[in-house]
Amino acid sequence: MNDQPFILNKKKIELGQNENIQLHVARLPSGTVINLRIHVFRSKKPGPTLLIMGGVHGDEINGVETVRRMVDDKIFHNLKKGSVIAIPLLNVYGFINFSRDASDGKDVNRSFPGSTKGSLASRVAAALTRNVLPLVDIGIDFHTGGNARYNFPQIRFSNKHPKSLELAKAFASPYIVAKPAIDKSLRKVMISQKKPHLVFEGGESLRYDGFSISNGIAGTQRVMKHLGMIKRAPTKKRKVILFEKSSWVRADRSGLFRWTQQSGAKVSKGEPLGVINDPYGDSKNIVLAHQDGFIIGHNNAPVVSAGDALFHIGYRSQIL
Ligand SMILES: [Zn+2]
Structure with a gap:
């Protein structure tokens, strides 16, 4: 299969060719055509095909910029061998509306494998599933935290898929987090096709985070080197920590939130992580760590409601 021509939008791409393809997805109500822009890079030598994608969630600009x-x-x-299919922006609708979702309010990453007769989000998912995924052996897609939540650069992988763990280790992001794949997500579809898939999380929606971007690029290069696709890749700059479990510390009251510890910090159970004040100077609650671990994500929103997720703590860790 890997030495066969790729056919995308009726265009034939042979080994040794690079091409830019536009794939029709749908139209805006104004009649403006929405195309999926796909970069294809093929070595003369057959090898694995890697999908590198951003913008499954339209407001996660950091992932779009990384790709x-x-x-x-x-x-x-x-x-050196194999092929790369790079799609910087999947959810064009969300991107132009500064929104996570497609303009029908549905999440593309909860709409896989999708349907050409389904909702808009489902049609976007179907365009990828039908045209691109049959060509792909391995996937990496780039996300950020949502709703003002920042994620420390991390790979999420499925514990039930050893090849994904192998590639997560090769990626060597500062954190690697075991997480079951969510129903109707791209990762779930890839795993069901027995293809390894890594979800990179880094930074926050609607913002750039240079630290996450450089980690995302260096990690991708390390995976490509591991697969024999490129000669050189940056060496990892820090130790890699794998977490078997993670859970959120939530706000026990509403108010104005300030963190005093942030993503990347090692914390102990009972340690103060931040404070929630009422807006009038009458009272405050200290937010405490609920267990020993590392902060893998935190909330940057200044105003929070009781129950809001504040700190994502990774635990049951091992240093790789
Ligand atoms: Zn996302």
Whole structure:
């Protein structure tokens, strides 16, 4: 299969060819055509096909920028073997509306494998599932935290899929978090097809985070080197910690929130992590760590309601 021509939008892409493809998805109510922009890079030598994608959630710009920068930096040119399919932005609708979801209010990453007769989000998912996924052996997609939540650069992988763990270790992001795949997500569809898939989480929606972008790019290069697709990749700069479990510390009251500890910190049970004040100076609650672990994500919203997720703590860890 890997030495066969790729057919995308009736265009034939042979080994040794690079192409930019536009795939029709749908139209805006104004009649404006929405196309999926796909970069294809193929070595002369057959090998694995890697899908590198951002913007499944339209407001997670950091992931879009990470993939865009990899294309711009030409790291997929001159592959030693195999192919890369790079899609910087899947959910064009969410992107132009500064929204996680498609313009029908549905989450593309809860709409896989999708249907060409389904909701808009389902049609976006179907465009990928039908046209691109049959060509792909391994996937990496780039996300950020949502709703003002920041994620420390981390790979999420399925514990039930050893090849995904192998590639997560090769990626060597600061954190690796075992998480079961969510129903109707891209990762679930990939795993059901017995294909490894890594979800990279880093930074926060609607913002750039240079630390996450550089971790995302370096990790992708390490995976490609591990697969024999490129010669050189940056060495990892810090130890990699794998978490078997994670859970959220939630707000026990509503008010104005300030963190005093943030993502990346090692914390102990009972340690103060932040404070929630009422807006009038009358009272405050200290937010405490509910167990020993590391903060893998935190909330940057200044105003929170009782029950809001404040700190994502990873635990049951091992240093790799
Ligand atoms: Zn996301």
